[in-house]
Amino acid sequence: MAQEFEKGARMVLAMPAAMPFPERGLPEDAVLDAVRDRLADDPYETAKNFGISYVGPPHPIAAKAARVAAETVFVDWARDMFPGTYRLEKEAVRMMGSLLGASAPAGFITTGGTESNMSAVRLARDLGRKSDPEIVMPETAHFSFRLAAELFGVRIRYVPVDDELRPDMSEVDRLITPSTVALICSAPEGHLGVLDPVEEFSRVAERTGLYLHVDAAFGGFILPFMRDLGYEIPPFDFRLPGVRSMMTDGHKLGMLPVATGFFIVRDVADLQALPTEETLIHTLSSTKPGASAAAAWAVLRHLGRDGYRRVVRDVLDVVRIVRQGVERIDGLRLVVPPLITVVNVTSDTLDVERVYQGLRRRGWGTTFGQVRGRPHIRLSIHPHRDRAHAEGFVRALEESARDARGG
Numbered sequence: 168m169a170q171e172f173e174k175g176a177r178m179v180l181a182m183p184a185a186m187p188f189p190e191r192g193l194p195e196d197a198v199l200d201a202v203r204d205r206l207a208d209d210p211y212e213t214a215k216n217f218g219i220s221y222v223g224p225p226h227p228i229a230a231k232a233a234r235v236a237a238e239t240v241f242v243d244w245a246r247d248m249f250p251g252t253y254r255l256e257k258e259a260v261r262m263m264g265s266l267l268g269a270s271a272p273a274g275f276i277t278t279g280g281t282e283s284n285m286s287a288v289r290l291a292r293d294l295g296r297k298s299d300p301e302i303v304m305p306e307t308a309h310f311s312f313r314l315a316a317e318l319f320g321v322r323i324r325y326v327p328v329d330d331e332l333r334p335d336m337s338e339v340d341r342l343i344t345p346s347t348v349a350l351i352c353s354a355p356e357g358h359l360g361v362l363d364p365v366e367e368f369s370r371v372a373e374r375t376g377l378y379l380h381v382d383a384a385f386g387g388f389i390l391p392f393m394r395d396l397g398y399e400i401p402p403f404d405f406r407l408p409g410v411r412s413m414m415t416d417g418h419k420l421g422m423l424p425v426a427t428g429f430f431i432v433r434d435v436a437d438l439q440a441l442p443t444e445e446t447l448i449h450t451l452s453s454t455k456p457g458a459s460a461a462a463a464w465a466v467l468r469h470l471g472r473d474g475y476r477r478v479v480r481d482v483l484d485v486v487r488i489v490r491q492g493v494e495r496i497d498g499l500r501l502v503v504p505p506l507i508t509v510v511n512v513t514s515d516t517l518d519v520e521r522v523y524q525g526l527r528r529r530g531w532g533t534t535f536g537q538v539r540g541r542p543h544i545r546l547s548i549h550p551h552r553d554r555a556h557a558e559g560f561v562r563a564l565e566e567s568a569r570d571a572r573g574g
């Protein structure tokens with residue numbers, strides 16, 4: 168059921184104790200100590216946090232380039248004031264689009280996957296010009312599409328998925344109606360890291376003329392390099408003729424600072440559908456630091472394809488150690504074999520939540536959830552992790568499983 172995929176009870180916004188605006192300033196040291204004091208509440212060291220899709224230091228050149236561009240900004244309407252920054256942003260988009268198989272890509276740097284996916288839904292709606300627009304997507308698609316649907320007045324029709332989160336493609340035609348403005352799929356989805364059948368979606372898009380957007384939040388910065396390294400990767404990008412837009416996140420597997428995403432269209436003409444005469448910008452967020460464009464440009468240019476291949480080879484080595492560790496531990500098993508860096512652990516005999524709590528007590532961050540009623544621990548392994556992290560995690564997992572067995 169769709170509600171399994173990250174839906175929950177309505178949340179109350181948690182707030183700390185009241186803090187009035189200070190009358191007098193504090194000296195720098197005291198302020199920094201207070202910042203450190205608050206950060207000490209965060210339970211995990213960065214290197215031990217496998218629970219979130221993006222933690223860890225960006226590539227060191229990112230901070231250097233950000234310093235060089237520290238006082239710049241980029242935003243459509245002020246492009247004439249910062250043409251150099253604008254160029255860095257657009258060249259970074261073009262590098263990423265070309266990696267993803269587009270010959271003349273266009274688009275923009277966003278604050279991340281949520282904004283990129285929202286941009287796609289808005290663009291598809293504006294291109295589609297239907298009175299009650301609908302999108303068709305697997306129920307595993309990221310919640311940002313639900314946010315976009317809410318904000319942009321679009322209805323979602325969900326493609327059901329099986330126990331291993333593969334969409335039932337025989338349902339897609341039935342879900343398409345005269346109101347459909349877009350098909351959406353993921354490369355891969357973020358729960359188990361399962362690649363949607365993008366090729367099949369592309370065929371439907373070609374046959375029906377519908378807009379197809381691919382969420383490659385994770386995949387964009389790893390699948391092209393895995394392909395280079397000889398892994399068999401099904402087509403998932405602009406090489407498929409039906410794909411009209413893609414997104415990928417630099418802050419997941421790209422070694423870019425947090426809040427760097429890319430929204431990329433195959434054809435710049437599509438962006439004409441956006442009412443920029445009213446809004447002055449193509450994007451959903453406005454002024455952004457030029458530092459993110461410079462950092463993105465610098466890391467892509469510095470690492471290049473061969474640098475990223477090395478990064479990917481190393482992170483897949485870390486994944487292999489974790490995967491083999493899980494397979495060795497009595498009572499634990501993988502939910503599905505990991506394709507990329509998302510690893511899921513479950514058990515037919517142990518209380519998985521107790522294993523998760525054991526990891527937490529030992530300082531290792533993961534997430535605990537349910538997929539298809541099956542409890543699982545999810546890890547997202549970042550390129551900044553090494554063998555020592557993987558081995559440390561496996562030891563903690565082994566001990567936590569022993570605790571859960573009551574041993």
Ligand SMILES: Cc1ncc(COP(=O)(O)O)c(C=O)c1O
Nearest residue numbers: 220279280281309356357382384
């Ligand atoms: C598949 C997928 N798409 C989009 C997003 C949203 O990315 P962000 O958190 O950068 O907004 C995520 C986040 O993990 C994701 O897994």
